[in-house]
Amino acid sequence: MSKQAQLDAIAKKIVDDKVTPELAASATQLVLGDGNPDADVVFIGEAPGKNEDLQGKPFVGVSGKFLNEMLGTIGMERKDIYITNIVKYRPPDNRDPKPDEKKAFLPYLQSQLEVIQPKVVVTLGRHSMNCFLPDLQISKVHGEPKRVKLSLKNNSQDVLEVVILPLYHPAAALYNPLQRQTLIDDFAVIPLVMNKIKK
Ligand code: URA
Numbered sequence: 001m002s003k004q005a006q007l008d009a010i011a012k013k014i015v016d017d018k019v020t021p022e023l024a025a026s027a028t029q030l031v032l033g034d035g036n037p038d039a040d041v042v043f044i045g046e047a048p049g050k051n052e053d054l055q056g057k058p059f060v061g062v063s064g065k066f067l068n069e070m071l072g073t074i075g076m077e078r079k080d081i082y083i084t085n086i087v088k089y090r091p092p093d094n095r096d097p098k099p100d101e102k103k104a105f106l107p108y109l110q111s112q113l114e115v116i117q118p119k120v121v122v123t124l125g126r127h128s129m130n131c132f133l134p135d136l137q138i139s140k141v142h143g144e145p146k147r148v149k150l151s152l153k154n155n156s157q158d159v160l161e162v163v164i165l166p167l168y169h170p171a172a173a174l175y176n177p178l179q180r181q182t183l184i185d186d187f188a189v190i191p192l193v194m195n196k197i198k199k
Helices: 003-016 021-026 050-055 062-073 099-116 126-132 177-187 189-198
Strands: 033-035 041-045 082-085 120-124 146-152 155-167
Touching: 003 099, 041 099, 041 126, 050 062, 062 177, 082 099, 099 126, 099 146, 099 155, 120 126, 120 189, 126 155, 155 177, 155 189, 177 189
Parallel strands: 041 082, 041 120, 120 155
Antiparallel strands: 033 082, 146 155
């Protein structure tokens, strides 16, 4: 089965398993992920917003445009990455995802990573970072690559070694020039990490 077909099967399983039925009922549709399933880098945001909910794709609204701009600063495009969120349905009024909602989607996020087998996982915002690095504070570790072994749910013997790069969420930097420069500086770490891994 192709990687895309396996990802489609994960989307179907989320619906069949009735994950977070309240969010599913208020959302327009499931937003699993988008981009290149063969990419070496996976970006993980928090949850879909209004535009993502309507279009069924992550990061297509204002934050998404800004993210594309940031990718451009390191010579990358959306086709070079795979992008997803922790929570796959839009929370009402764009509220923060609740702990039980993040927990409910974690096994499916792990399955996505198991299929894609990325070398680098870029987390956007603290919710996403804390899924993998629960004890760290984003203000202290943003832009610092961390090598971790992720245990994959389908086989506890099976681990995926990845570099996690925690970044601020683009929405936080959108209207704040200082944060914007921080995000540009942190994005510049991505090609450095990629080059190091390829050696
Ligand atoms: N913010 C996110 O975290 N994810 C999206 O898909 C859009 C905005």
